[in-house]
Amino acid sequence: MFKILLIDRCHFTRAGFEAWLNHSGLFPGHYVVTGLNNLFLAREHILQWKPNLVIADLYGFRQDIHHFQQLSTLLNASEKSHFIVTGKQIGRAHV
Secondary structure, three states, rough: EEEEEEOOOOOHHHHHHHHHHHHHHHOOOEEEEEEOOHHHHHHHHHHHHOOEEEEHHHHHHHHOOOOHHHHHHHHOOOOOOEEEEEEEEEOOEOO
């Protein structure tokens, strides 16, 4: 089973992305999508659940990440997963 973890502060983004994945037909096999809005819970969830893909929009957490080590622990936890980071640049979005 393919496991996808969405990390985003915004409930509507997480819910919309989950709905899109569930109805898009992108994955022919079985998969599970779960979403979290807390970086510390996300790290623990990654270590326990071991998702195949982690998609994180870190822009909403920009005030919470006070030190690079907080972000690096999240990335280290997901070293065996594919990790997609999204965020916001001045005037445009980037992936």
